[in-house]
Amino acid sequence: MITRNVNKSLYKNYLKKSEEFLKSCNEAFDDENYNSCVANSVHSGISASDALTVFFLGIRHAGEKHEDVIDLLRELKLKDINVKIKQLKDLLQLKNKAEYEEILMDKNKAENAKKHAERFLSYAKSVLKE
DSSP states (O other): OOEEEOOGGGHHHHHHHHHHHHHHHHHHHHTTOHHHHHHHHHHHHHHHHHHHHHHHHSEEEOSSOGGGHHHHHHHTOOTTHHHHHHHHHHHHHHHHHHHTSSOOOOHHHHHHHHHHHHHHHHHHHHHSOO
16 A cells, blocks of 8 residues: 655644535536536545545555555544545546546435535544543
């Protein structure tokens, strides 16, 4: 797995990115741009996971296979992390479909992705309170 060292204090930058992606996700959902909604949900989850790993481990995943971040999250041994990993996995499974494949995302997939992203970000923020 490819990782990159990141100063712990920069976890806040990843939280900010996650929040911005989630905001774009909500705007896209409201505009019925479901592909964009799902893609932004995924990126919100990725950034939130980076915030967690940077804060607790001082590293973030830097490889092409986003699913590898799951192994880093398991190292954290945080309460409810396995439930949150499942939410992130569900998001990551939609990434290629939403961004690269011929499949179009529908309202139901977008709504589910949005919920997973909201819950994952909320969790990250709750454990990262200083």
